[in-house]
Amino acid sequence: MSTRLITALLASIPLAASAQSQLNLTQGVTEISQRVYDLHMTIFYICCVIGVIVFGAMFVSMILHRKSKGHKPATFHENVKVEILWTVIPFLILVGMAIPATKTLFAMEDASEAEVTVLVTGSQWKWHYKYFDRDVEYFSLLATRQDQINNRLEKGENYLLEVDRPLVLPTDTKVRFLVTSDDVIHSWWVPDFAVKKDANPGFINEAWTKIDEPGIYRGQCAELCGKDHGFMPVVVIAKEPAEFEAWISEQEAIAKAAKEEEQRLLSMSMSKDELMELGERVYLGSCAACHQPNGEGIPGVFPSLKGTAMVMNDKPGHINIVVNGKAGTAMQAFGNQLSLRELAAVITYERNAWGNNTGDLIQAADVNEYLNK
């Protein structure tokens, strides 16, 4: 044990020395984040000065006034003047800290006159973004592969900080976030914007930012929200306003086309191989976090899908729970998260994988009946 520890300790030294890890708060890319950083450094320096004085006095005492050096104890105690002084001086220092802190706080809490508004909704364990006044909304899921998390593949540069569809925002524009949640409390945090706001189910919180520089900014959920709390990152891409405008128009067009495609699909049927192949992919992306890749769930927390009554016998119930969720549990409604094709595929997959072998094929039209029920 101890030799292993020592080896690990030694191994970590060159690592630590060569690491380019950031050790301080980010200055960020907004005026607010810069002010927050300055405030952080000011308070930190004040603490350092106080620390040097207090600990300095202690160490002087420990070195000079020790019994082993024959120092005889003085007998003084209680001195009203000194006691008033060390009450009043810290109070004045606090007033000095409170003034800039209050100013910054007021600036941060003023979300008025925003030009773009995004509704941010947290759910276990992904973020959903909806642009106000634009026909664009989508889910943003962790893109890191399970094989990397389980150490079967080498970890990528942005391990755990990458998503399939980042939030895209314009620079030099005041963007307002309305933050809420579908289930438990989450917290939407991007350090570079100095924005961290809790997503409370049933309530809407407000925050805002104005990004100075185009770039990719990464953050994470900051409030414990269950099993995969560590696996719901936030990624924001900031683009120049013109580029953003082009992007969002393109997204609107894509969303429109996808809707039309859905309608067309209703009259078509897919083969079992197609359904199973797509179904497995969707299952691993959207279902496996709870029900586990082997379909067995976690006893007492997430139910098993392997050989259970609903999957084996109750086809309507099965489609309904996937599409509309189950109130009061962690089972979300996937009707608005997945396309008809994906829903059909994943239900087919669940009914035929892990030895379930019901032989049922579910098509987009079957699912459509349960949508908006």
Add this chain to the structure above:
Amino acid sequence: MSTVAGEMDHHDHHHHAPSGITRWLFTTNHKDIGSMYLWFSFIMFLVGGSMAMVIRAELFQPGLQLVDPHFFNQMTTVHGLIMVFGAVMPAFTGLANWMVPMMIGAPDMALPRMNNWSFWILPFAFAILLASLFMEGGGPAFGWTFYAPLSTTYSSDSTALFVFSVHIMGISSIMGAINVIVTIMNMRAPGMTYMKMPLFVWTWFITAFLLIAVMPVLAGAVTMVLTDKYFSTSFFDAAGGGDPVLFQHIFWFFGHPEVYIMILPSFGIVSAIIPAFSRKKLFGYSSMVYATAAIAGLSFLVWAHHMFTTGMPVAAEIFFMYATMLISVPTGVKVFNWVATMWRGSISFETPMLFALAFVILFTIGGFSGLMLAITPVDFQYHDTYFVVAHFHYVLVSGAIFSIMAAAYYWLPKWTGHMYDETLAKWHFWCSLISVNVLFFPMHFAGLAGMPRRIPDYSLQFADINQIVSIGGFAFGLSQLIFLAVVIKCVRGGEKAPAKPWDGAEGLEWTVPSPAPYHTFETPPEVK
């Protein structure tokens, strides 16, 4: 006063101490109960510590290696619950049981049978909590703060056991607190006025009032969680007209005073040890008493600084920021007092003093990060990161726990009648001091760089820091086994301790022989 003492005398003539296990089961003796509390607390410290080892082992490298995220969450939750309610609080109650009667010249605690009960329900509370880890679906996995609705709609069925065990812990704490208050108010020796009480007695007196005020609030919070989960109420569910943020207000109205419950007795311990080993009177006794009372009062007005990101109105944010900053004034008074006490003293560095000095420095560092966290605009960045984890471990481990270690070394000769092994104790101190800083100091950097707390896996930029932290954690955990060795060795034998082993120490406890006889101060001493 004299009637009480007379009655005690009378009882003693009929006293036949049972032997074996029944001695401990039926004991109403404050020293026996104090010892049981202290041993229980140390066992819980090792149990909670081993959970911390699981956490640090999983976080040694990025990726999931040892445990799955659900179990990881159970470990962080139960680690927190055990350390707060099982290790720190019972350790202080144990010290109060042993020392408060001896410090005020009382023969025992005022309510000895209740004292027995308040200890003996504790093992059941923790047995229930620990057993819940083996239930289907696992134990509590929502953090020791059990925020709704994660702890209600979205929790596993072990929540009922969690609620039940917290209720028992709360009952135990409240009974312990009532006992301390009644003892101090009624059983002081003649001449022992309030302003002559040792600071440990004062700080515990104030702590006991905090306990009585807030433990029922915690009981209310867990009960509402229970009824929300099982009986269809909607205290914390917006769909039924409730509010999940209400939970946090209730929890932290308990939780912030709770923080001071875990540090005020430390102040008392350190205020006894620093003068003893500086051979100089405490600089400002009365200002220490007033500062303690001020901290206790303010602790009821700052709870929402744990909740700045929940979306409060600006006015509330400003109020809670200012109130929180204000706490640093009385806390500063305390630190300045300790330093002024040392100044021009005649200092020696026995182990209790070493732990007390480390306490002053490391607790102050925790105070600095606390002040930084009070600044609302910056708190938005620090909140729920490892910066917070570093902060509260500095005040709880190198703060509260170090003071408990200091107290144990200071009074071990009185408890056992033997001097502890000073060399081994110094090994314990230096190993603990170095490892605790390797463990918790780098966490500040991880937090500032953006690592959220309560995550089982992290992005690659945090790999080096976490590796160092984990090594510090393992070293700190192992160092505590030295403490166990010192205590066992001291209990079993060693150099005979005189009645007053520390030449600078003051107080009634040093006027009785070492080890303290089973019954002390049957005739109250006269305090001048």
